[in-house]
Amino acid sequence: MxxxxxxxxxxxxxxxxxxxxxxxxxxxxxxxxxxxxxxxxxxxxxxxxxxxxxxxxxxxxxxxxxxxxxxxxxxxxxxxxxxxxxxxxxxxxxxxxxxxxxxxxxxxxxxxxxxxxxxxxxxxxxxxxxxxxxxxxxxxxxxxxxxxxxxxxxxxxxxxxxxxxxxxxxxxGEARMLQLPDEGQPVEPVERPERLLVKKLGKEFLVNVRDIEWVEAAGNYVNLHLGDRIYPLRDTMTKLLERLDPEAFVRVHRSFIVRLDSIAEIEPLDSGDARVYLKGGRQIPVSRRYRDQLRAQLAPA
Structure with missing residues (x-):
């Protein structure tokens, strides 16, 4: 090339x-x-x-x-x-x-x-x-x-x-959640958007929220990890979690959110914390504060 x-x-x-x-x-x-x-x-x-x-x-x-x-x-x-x-x-x-x-x-x-x-x-x-x-x-x-x-x-x-x-x-590229359109009705619920708008070098394209594997806090941004791609989103962990599907995403740490379908294994630690292994091989810490919530969401209905 x-x-x-x-x-x-x-x-x-x-x-x-x-x-x-x-x-x-x-x-x-x-x-x-x-x-x-x-x-x-x-x-x-x-x-x-x-x-x-x-x-x-x-x-x-x-x-x-x-x-x-x-x-x-x-x-x-x-x-x-x-x-x-x-x-x-x-x-x-x-x-x-x-x-x-x-x-x-x-x-x-x-x-x-x-x-x-x-x-x-x-x-x-x-x-x-x-x-x-x-x-x-x-x-x-x-x-x-x-x-x-x-x-x-x-x-x-x-x-x-x-x-x-x-x-x-x-x-x-920098991602942002879809907002209400200036005119007409939104094509999808903006409270639970299925896509993110990503702007990269003056171009805009959509990515699927379901492709997000895990999220990491990074200063003024949260980094959205989609495989080997990373898109910063100017938001807080709390506000982002409010807009993500609670049946699909769970907060496991002050600085991490994971998609439930991405979890391969959970390892309890002697300290009372835990460690999550994602299917892609990534390890995510789980603090005691969020451990029980994670177990509850993974438990069969």
Whole structure:
């Protein structure tokens, strides 16, 4: 398939294998991207600093610049999961943007403090292994300098995360429930819609609700899983469950809804929770709060 055919297939609303392959291995691609990103950042920053001091007048050796930049980048990489956790707790969603943005601004301070502490600890250990000592300098002055950089870094990483999510939604398509038409009667009950309207790259097409295998909460969205396809829906788990057929779907966890027909096996756990195995091989946690409800719906009438 040449480039023009690939582009045409992408814009006709048909399933693009490369997109689905990416989504199927999304976590590995994401980890690979961030690993490569931080490695490039490390080398680029080291190169800049080294070239600025290559005449040797600073009195520092090349390995020291490599350690300084490397420990700083590594500390940021280690703190990236924390930023993602805070974003899930305080998403910049409609109606809460300014309030949660103010919280993120406050979180830059502890984030920077953790960055500096881990960075200095690693540098101190490396210098000791080489028989020397590391001096961070005047802590109030140096921390203020590092905080200014960390403030920009935090904002840049958070912006990159939201840009990535926007592009991902554009690629895989965003679903929405069918609404009442502007004129005339609806072709099906809107309270229990049988189809979802999916918009992908300017094209719209319908997917069957009965093809949904499980649903996962994801910040401002819920992700609808239909085989190897994933469609984000801007909704809450509670509101979505109200519109799904209660005879077909059940909530099993604060963050998960499953289609009863997709369940292959339920495994009780010693903790009182359980685990659901779907026919496609996926494992879904079942919390004690929803375990009895799941058993009741699976019990024969």
């Amino acid at each position: 040449n480039g023009k055919q690939l582009l045409l297939k992408f814009y006709t609303g048909r399933e693009l294998m490369t997109v689905q392959m990416y989504l199927a291995h999304r976590r590995w691609f994401e980890m690979g991207f961030w690993a490569l990103f931080f490695l490039v950042q490390w080398w680029a920053q080291f190169t800049v600093v080294y070239l600025e001091h290559r005449n040797g007048e600073s009195g520092f050796e090349a390995w020291e610049f490599l350690v300084w930049e490397g420990t700083s980048i590594l500390s940021v990489a280690m703190l990236l999961p924390l930023l993602l956790v805070w974003d899930r707790r305080f998403p910049l969603s409609q109606g809460r943007v300014w309030r949660h943005l103010a919280i993120h601004l406050q979180l830059t301070l502890p984030w920077s403090l953790l960055h500096v502490i881990s960075m200095v600890a690693m540098r101190t250990g490396i210098y000791q292994l080489r028989g020397g000592t590391y001096d961070f300098g005047n802590w109030p002055v140096e921390f203020f300098y590092e905080y200014l950089k960390d403030f920009r870094t935090y904002g840049s990483l958070l912006s990159a995360v939201y840009l990535y999510r926007f592009l991902l939604i554009r690629m895989q």
